[in-house]
Each structure stands twice: as structure tokens, then as C-alpha cells.
Amino acid sequence: MSTETLVELFEHGLDAPICLTWELTYACNLACVHCLSSSGRRDPGELGTAECKAVIDTLERMQVFYVNIGGGEPTVRPDFWELVDYATAHHVGVKFSTNGVRIDEAVARRLAASDYVDVQISLDGATAEVNDAVRGQGSHAMAIRAMEHLAAAGFRGFKISVVVTRQNAGQLDEFKALADRYGAQLRLTRLRPSGRGADVWDELHPTAGQQRELYDWLCAHGEQVLTGDSFFHLAAYGEALPGLNMCGAGRVVCLIDPVGDVYACPFAIHENFLAGNVRAGGGFEAVWRDSALFTELRGPSAGGACGSCQFYDSCRGGCMAAKFFTGLPLDGPDPECVRGLGEQALAGQALAGADRTALPRPGLDHSHRGPVRGQVRRGQAPKPVPVTIGRRPVPAPPDRACDVNPLAGFAAGGAR
Amino acid sequence: MVNPGGLFDLDRAWRLDERVAVRPEPFGALLYHFGTRRLSFLKNQTMLAVVRSLGDHPSARAACAAAGVPAAGLPAYERGLATLAGSHMISPREAA
Numbered sequence: 001m002s003t004e005t006l007v008e009l010f011e012h013g014l015d016a017p018i019c020l021t022w023e024l025t026y027a028c029n030l031a032c033v034h035c036l037s038s039s040g041r042r043d044p045g046e047l048g049t050a051e052c053k054a055v056i057d058t059l060e061r062m063q064v065f066y067v068n069i070g071g072g073e074p075t076v077r078p079d080f081w082e083l084v085d086y087a088t089a090h091h092v093g094v095k096f097s098t099n100g101v102r103i104d105e106a107v108a109r110r111l112a113a114s115d116y117v118d119v120q121i122s123l124d125g126a127t128a129e130v131n132d133a134v135r136g137q138g139s140h141a142m143a144i145r146a147m148e149h150l151a152a153a154g155f156r157g158f159k160i161s162v163v164v165t166r167q168n169a170g171q172l173d174e175f176k177a178l179a180d181r182y183g184a185q186l187r188l189t190r191l192r193p194s195g196r197g198a199d200v201w202d203e204l205h206p207t208a209g210q211q212r213e214l215y216d217w218l219c220a221h222g223e224q225v226l227t228g229d230s231f232f233h234l235a236a237y238g239e240a241l242p243g244l245n246m247c248g249a250g251r252v253v254c255l256i257d258p259v260g261d262v263y264a265c266p267f268a269i270h271e272n273f274l275a276g277n278v279r280a281g282g283g284f285e286a287v288w289r290d291s292a293l294f295t296e297l298r299g300p301s302a303g304g305a306c307g308s309c310q311f312y313d314s315c316r317g318g319c320m321a322a323k324f325f326t327g328l329p330l331d332g333p334d335p336e337c338v339r340g341l342g343e344q345a346l347a348g349q350a351l352a353g354a355d356r357t358a359l360p361r362p363g364l365d366h367s368h369r370g371p372v373r374g375q376v377r378r379g380q381a382p383k384p385v386p387v388t389i390g391r392r393p394v395p396a397p398p399d400r401a402c403d404v405n406p407l408a409g410f411a412a413g414g415a416r
Numbered sequence: 417m418v419n420p421g422g423l424f425d426l427d428r429a430w431r432l433d434e435r436v437a438v439r440p441e442p443f444g445a446l447l448y449h450f451g452t453r454r455l456s457f458l459k460n461q462t463m464l465a466v467v468r469s470l471g472d473h474p475s476a477r478a479a480c481a482a483a484g485v486p487a488a489g490l491p492a493y494e495r496g497l498a499t500l501a502g503s504h505m506i507s508p509r510e511a512a
Binding site for chain 1 (some may be wrong): 442448449457
């Protein structure tokens with residue numbers, strides 16, 4: 001019988017992902033300042049209905065239990081409900097993330113009637129003031145209206161998904177109360193410097209003090225609050241949080257973007273983390289099982305500069321994408337390392353005169369080019385993405401990672 | 417069906433819940449319950465054989481024996497089955 005721990009087994013990779021995020025479109029009615037996928041405008045190369053159904057056929061064959069659908073705003077795709085129905089009819093459960101724009105009374109009733117569909121409403125402030133500063137004017141009211149419809153339709157346990165920021169880190173109890181009021185479950189995830197998130201990272205990411213308070217709050221609430229395994233870098237504070245506490249990129253997690261590109265994780269839309277495309281010969285299955293990138297990610301990792309740290313077994317070096325997009329080496333500390341080593345490294349780079357404009361940029365930028373209703377343009381207009389002839393523009397992921405904590409409810413069902 | 421001592425009734429008939437999907441993996445298997453939306457895992461192939469054949473045997477004990485679980489190893493499988501029962505992955509059935 002195996003003596004390896006579950007994490008060790010998972011580090012070698014699985015025959016199919018547990019947590020597959022599928023961004024159906026880059027189109028979005030909002031223009032959140034921290035959007036992981038730099039979404040806004042639809043990409044003309046997005047997978048069509050038939051291509052999406054072929055992907056679902058593959059997922060059914062691979063026994064991917066459920067997909068986390070996002071965008072952009074996935075519900076603005078005209079074939080969205082057709083694809084949801086097709087997936088559930090083919091034994092692929094669906095959890096989709098939405099800002100609530102299409103969740104009216106009729107849709108809520110329909111959703112409440114299905115065991116195989118789960119809904120996640122994005123909300124980044126317990127108050128309109130805090131939320132709308134990030135997600136756009138009116139977006140708080142839109143999310144609340146969607147929650148009211150879901151609750152009225154009897155949908156129990158839908159998710160309220162919050163990206164923890166410096167501005168909302170003091171509202172955790174209010175978020176929890178909101179979830180309780182609507183019979184929903186709260187999900188907190190980490191802000192990543194991915195997509196447009198890179199532009200606002202310095203202003204929005206929680207302070208060290210807030211991170212500590214967040215960790216204590218998460219410990220106190222245990223499995224009542226989902227995290228998508230987001231905060232494993234905080235495990236170095238003490239006991240591990242519920243979850244796998246490992247980077248699942250390419251091992252248990254990956255992303256399919258709207259044009260069919262497969263990335264190691266939803267926060268890493270960059271050519272360095274691009275494993276292949278579902279339109280290629282072997283489809284998604286070949287990319288997942290055989291791509292050079294995923295094979296490499298499933299190999300042993302020594303820990304690099306962090307390998308000798310006493311906390312390495314807890315935090316495992318933190319988040320690959322957070323390091324990459326802040327310009328830190330992948331084998332060094334996370335920018336939010338609880339010992340402050342990431343901040344020191346960033347400060348050291350600044351002292352050495354590092355050129356912040358040379359940081360890696362997401363491969364695709366579908367941000368709206370003009371003003372978006374309800375959204376106040378921030379000082380920084382998105383930088384133009386250099387265009388290389390013959391290359392498609394690069395996409396960026398939305399503000400949602402693993403919809404389900406891959407560990408949520410991970411009962412130790414095996415004899416050891 | 418887990419008794420107050422936390423033990424599992426090895427001598428009654430069990431079955432895999434019909435809303436559970438089983439995906440074999442190199443180390444054993446992953447289980448997903450579409451009703452509770454929870455994942456679980458089986459850590460080796462023997463446990464997988466036991467769980468898959470529960471519905472074919474008059475008792476869980478018989479399923480374990482048929483899968484080749486030695487007497488000394490039975491308590492570990494009993495604990496594993498108790499956990500699966502607690503998360504509704506498996507449920508009692510009336511013996512045929």
C-alpha cells in the first residue's frame with residue numbers, strides 16, 4: 001500500500017484535472033480593475049458552439065466531474081444555457097461564475113431546479129462603495145439582485161465569491177453575514193497580479209497585517225468558508241488551512257481559455273504557461289496528459305531559494321503566477337511571503353533600479369478600449385500589448401480560480 | 417448507519433450511491449458525489465475493488481474478503497468505509 005501522502009500523490013498529476021476552469025468568452029459587461037483575464041471584448045477566435053460541445057465530449061470521456069465556467073461574463077454568450085444543458089446531460093457538472101447580469105427570476109428558478117449546476121456570484125465589497133470602486137458603479141446592486149432571485153427561487157448554497165483586497169479585508173464578517181442571509185456559502189480568494197490585476201496590485205493587495213488577520217479568520221471558520229486553496233502561502237503562519245495546500249498548476253488544475261488555449265492555471269495567461277490548444281489533433285486530453293509543460297510541472301521541485309526555509313513544507317514557495325507577474329524568480333519567495341522575504345526581494349529589485357515596465361505582461365488583453373458604463377477609468381490606461389505579426393493577441397483570465405476548493409469535503413476515504 | 421462508536425457495520429449490505437462517479441487514478445480513485453458536490457478519494461486499488469463490488473456482495477465484509485483484504489488489514493478498510501458512509505458516498509441497501 002502506498003505510504004505517500006495525498007499531496008505527494010497529486011504532485012505527480014492526475015489522469016484528468018479536478019479543478020478545470022473554462023473561460024467561455026472574453027466579453028464582459030463590466031470592466032473590473034483587477035480582472036485576471038483582462039476581459040472586456042469578445043475575441044473573434046473564440047470556440048464556437050460545436051467546438052465547445054466537442055470539448056465537453058472529451059471531458060465526459062476523461063470523467064472530469066465538473067467544470068468551473070467563467071469569462072469574461074459567460075452568461076452573455078448566446079449559447080450559454082445550451083452549453084450548460086449539454087454539459088450536464090453528458091455528466092459534466094457545471095459551476096459558473098457571474099456578476100449576476102442575467103440572473104433574473106426565471107433563470108433563478110431554472111437553476112434552482114438542477115442538481116448539476118452551481119452558481120457563484122462575484123462580489124468584491126460588502127458595501128456598494130467598496131465593491132463598485134473595483135467592479136464598477138451599479139455592480140453591487142446587480143449582484144445583490146441576483147442573490148435575491150436565487151434565494152427566492154430556493155437555490156440553497158450558491159456561492160458568493162470575494163477577492164480579498166486591502167479595501168475589503170475588514171469586511172469579512174459582513175460578507176459572511178451576507179452569505180448567511182441568502183442561504184449561500186462564502187468563498188474568499190486571493191488577489192493575483194494577473195491580467196489587469198498587475199496594474200492595481202500595489203494598491204489592492206492586502207497588507208501584511210491584513211494577511212495575518214485573514215489567516216486567523218479563515219482558521220476560525222474552517223470548512224464553512226471556501227478558498228479554492230487560494231491562501232496556502234499563509235500556511236506558514238501555523239496550522240494548514242483546509243485544502244490541499246499545494247500549487248495545483250498542471251497537476252490538478254488548468255485553464256481552457258475562450259480561444260481554446262490551455263494554460264497551467266487561471267492566473268497564468270502567458271506563453272510561458274501555455275501547454276497547447278484544444279483545437280490541435282489530440283484535443284484537450286493530449287494536452288493534459290502529454291504536454292511538455294505539464295510533464296515538467298509534475299516533476300520534482302526542489303524549492304530553490306526557499307528550499308532551506310523552515311516553513312517551506314507549509315507554503316511550498318507560494319503561488320507561481322504571483323511570483324511571475326511581480327517579476328520574482330519562480331524558485332524564490334511569494335510576493336506575500338509571510339516572513340516578508342517577497343517584499344524584501346521586490347524592494348531589492350527597486351533599489352537596483354529594476355525596470356517595472358519590463359515585467360511580464362499577460363499574453364492577451366481584451367480590455368474595453370472606450371469608457372464602460374459605471375466604470376471610472378483609473379489613472380493607468382492599459383499598456384498597449386506589443387503586437388508581433390502572425391501571433392494572436394494574448395488573453396487574460398477573470399477573477400476566479402478554482403471554484404471549488406479541490407479539497408472541499410475531501411474525506412479521507414481510503415484505507416492507509 | 418455509522419454506529420455511535422464511529423464503527424461501520426461490516427455485516428450489512430452496502431452500495432455505492434447512484435449519484436457518485438468513480439474515476440480510476442494511478443494511485444486508486446477519485447469519487448465525486450453530484451448531489452453533495454463533494455470529492456473523496458480511494459488511496460489504493462484494493463479499496464477501489466471493494467467499493468465497486470459492494471453492491472454485489474451480501475455484506476461489506478464479504479466484499480473485502482473477495483477483494484483480498486487480509487484479516488489484519490480489515491480495520492483500516494472498515495475506517496475507510498465508515499468515512500465514505502459519513503459523506504454519503506456509499507449507503508446501506510437491503511440484502512437481496
